[in-house]
Amino acid sequence: MSSPSPVIVLFARGILARLALWPALRIAVQNSWGGPESAEKQRWLAGVIVDQYEDHIPRTGADLAPSTSQTGTLPDASYIEEMLLQIMVDEFEVILEDNSAYEVARDVVRLWEDVYSGRDTLVKEWESQAGRYVPQVEEGARSGSDWEETSDDEGDDSDVDMEGRPRPRVDQPEVDEDGFTTVRRGRR
Numbered sequence: 001m002s003s004p005s006p007v008i009v010l011f012a013r014g015i016l017a018r019l020a021l022w023p024a025l026r027i028a029v030q031n032s033w034g035g036p037e038s039a040e041k042q043r044w045l046a047g048v049i050v051d052q053y054e055d056h057i058p059r060t061g062a063d064l065a066p067s068t069s070q071t072g073t074l075p076d077a078s079y080i081e082e083m084l085l086q087i088m089v090d091e092f093e094v095i096l097e098d099n100s101a102y103e104v105a106r107d108v109v110r111l112w113e114d115v116y117s118g119r120d121t122l123v124k125e126w127e128s129q130a131g132r133y134v135p136q137v138e139e140g141a142r143s144g145s146d147w148e149e150t151s152d153d154e155g156d157d158s159d160v161d162m163e164g165r166p167r168p169r170v171d172q173p174e175v176d177e178d179g180f181t182t183v184r185r186g187r188r
Helices: 006-021 023-030 038-054 077-092 100-116 121-130
Strands: none
Touching: 006 023, 006 038, 006 100, 006 121, 023 038, 023 077, 023 100, 038 077, 077 100, 100 121
16 A cells, blocks of 8 residues: 555645634534534544545556546535535534635635645645644543433422522423323413
């Protein structure tokens, strides 16, 4: 098995950095909107983008004949944007309407042109900017499950909501000996 092309490696680094700079994705990952594996989904998304361009690298090697023809056309910004929007909905349940997906897609196309031409300026710039973003996680926030199961029988039985106001009593349903619930009309 051959090692990946240096162009693809540089492109993948740039994609990882650019996705780390995307506020919508960063917030979705930090808040685990994609579930506990949100960070893995971010890396997977980077891989999906890289895969779209990988077939456009001329291949040479002992097992492959040199190829100057590229398969298909390069993905454009609109195609990448649609892919990003769909993945954000499918994986993070986020619907974006802020045009940020197009900005990222446009940067992906620009990155490809830069890296394919042998330049690494965008990759270095984005990696430097992405290094400034350190996830803000509260101490002990990752120690257990984000969602603790509690039953109504646990804790105090006070009838006060989170803001200190008393909650109205809800009458328990009345079930007869046959298992039917008696429905009462609301008070007027």
